[in-house]
């Protein structure tokens with residue numbers, strides 16, 4: 194259990210190359226002891242690289258790694274006392290399930306009684322009791338992944354548990370249960386849990402804090418609601434939320450106003466220091482309201498399509514050649530006609546060069 | 551159509567079986583003959599065509615002074631040299647292969663794949679090219695005509711096979727296995743022998759089989775590098791082919807020399823057909 198700090202960490206897999214392409218651009222990050230984090234980002238953005246740097250499988254090309262203020266950058270993986278679960282099951286095929294689960298404890302010379310008790314506990318939490326004596330190589334893919342998870346959870350003195358998309362190979366039913374179980378285990382032992390995923394639902398329901406990454410950089414760190422309400426960049430707006438945030442090309446009009454397609458929108462953002470004439474207005478489809486009469490902050494859009502998604506309706510409309518998506522309650526009638534859409538000022542985010550103002 | 555295909559299939563398989571088995575049958579029948587049965591025209595079936603005798607087999611452990619051919623010592627020499635050479639080759643080859651598979655080496659323009667190729671390239675040259683250098687080097691170290699000298703040469707010949715097979719095998723073992731072992735608290739050596747090695751036994755068995763076969767069947771180097779003190783089985787058998795060839799003992803000796811390989815093939819085949827080679831990991 195430890196506070197983990199990454200100071201000016203950067204990594205390139207090919208540092209000798211002339212144009213050393215960073216897999217991770219220089220960044221700072223602090224993981225609070227006992228926190229439950231999710232790293233979210235598209236494939237290839239450097240999530241695995243970041244985890245591997247923390248566990249010591251990859252030596253960062255630049256920067257320092259501190260556990261509880263002690264520099265561990267040069268320490269080997271085993272000396273860091275960290276647990277990591279990979280995306281695909283890794284099992285020790287020549288050992289039984291029980292020996293697999295006990296291996297991290299045996300390697301670190303835990304007492305026999307402790308080992309037996311911990312293995313029982315973890316096997317219980319993951320419903321593996323019936324398989325303990327079986328050879329690990331004879332199991333199905335999700336059972337194997339449960340063992341990988343179990344090996345990651347069997348030590349409760351670790352600095353952090355790192356999980357790299359651990360539930361990819363597990364079917365949805367079990368996935369849901371396991372995610373809850375992981376959450377409970379984290380609450381019980383208060384060990385730092387860092388969970389990589391590219392599924393935003395998983396991240397939103399699981400984590401206290403989400404780290405959104407793109408192209409080797411951390412774009413935003415925040416709670417699920419912060420990411421939802423005020424995405425720091427248009428990328429986060431696109432990436433988080435279903436459907437993605439609505440963005441409109443617009444022009445600067447006043448200290449709090451922007452305009453597009455002849456409509457003027459008042460926002461709560463102070464735009465007086467903005468030099469850029471063209472901006473982007475972002476608003477979540479959940480916050481756009483369909484109103485009877487045009488008034489302040491309304492646009493007149495043409496409805497194209499209404500989809501019933503079970504829990505709600507998704508309305509696709511067009512205004513000024515730009516698409517608008519609106520989420521409305523299931524029972525609301527939406528005409529396939531021109532409608533007035535209201536943009537509540539406090540939910541409008543304004544972006545200059547893709548960055549939130 | 552189906553019937554024709556089946557018939558054709560069985561015909562081909564039968565012809566091939568005859569082709570493979572006939573020399574064995576010939577050797578077995580000859581090994582039970584005596585001078586009379588060999589020289590008086592072709593005979594095939596014991597007790598009908600000729601009277602079987604165990605003389606050819608008995609001669610194998612009788613000393614030449616008593617009219618035997620005595621291949622007991624060459625037999626055990628061969629076993630010793632082949633096993634020792636194979637064992638050391640597998641040991642060194644596995645370690646080298648693991649390093650080549652997991653770590654990146656750079657020396658000038660040389661990379662891992664070049665090092666692997668260097669090992670294999672030892673087997674590309676015709677053996678004749680190596681014979682004279684080996685002869686001179688072993689001579690310098692007074693290892694000509696000794697078991698140790700032969701073992702050294704066999705290691706040079708067999709290790710490339712072991713490295714080649716094992717590099718390929720380790721490349722197919724996911725790195726995550728090693729990484730997981732490190733995370734679970736092993737140091738790199740423990741990760742190798744506690745986790746990677748037990749998972750690699752199928753590969754080691756295959757590599758070992760090839761080493762044993764190539765080592766056991768070598769005639770050329772043991773012929774060139776030994777004279778009087780040490781003799782290996784293939785050389786001893788060929789030496790039987792003198793002015794009056796004892797065909798019966800020659801056949802028996804030939805059968806003795808194939809027997810260990812058949813045993814090895816049998817054991818390995820059993821092991822491989824149980825599906826132990828595939829699916830060891832994942």
Ligand SMILES: Nc1ncnc2c1ncn2[C@@H]1O[C@H](COP(=O)(O)OP(=O)(O)O)[C@@H](O)[C@H]1O
Nearest residue numbers: 206207216234235236237238239240241242243
């Ligand atoms: N061992 C490696 N050698 C070279 N490049 C790598 C290696 N591993 C990852 N990369 C590159 O680094 C970038 C980040 O990869 P990764 O951390 O695996 O992303 P993610 O886990 O987010 O999908 C990718 O562009 C990938 O191609």
Ligand SMILES: [Mg+2]
Nearest residue numbers: 237240241357
């Ligand atoms: Mg990854």
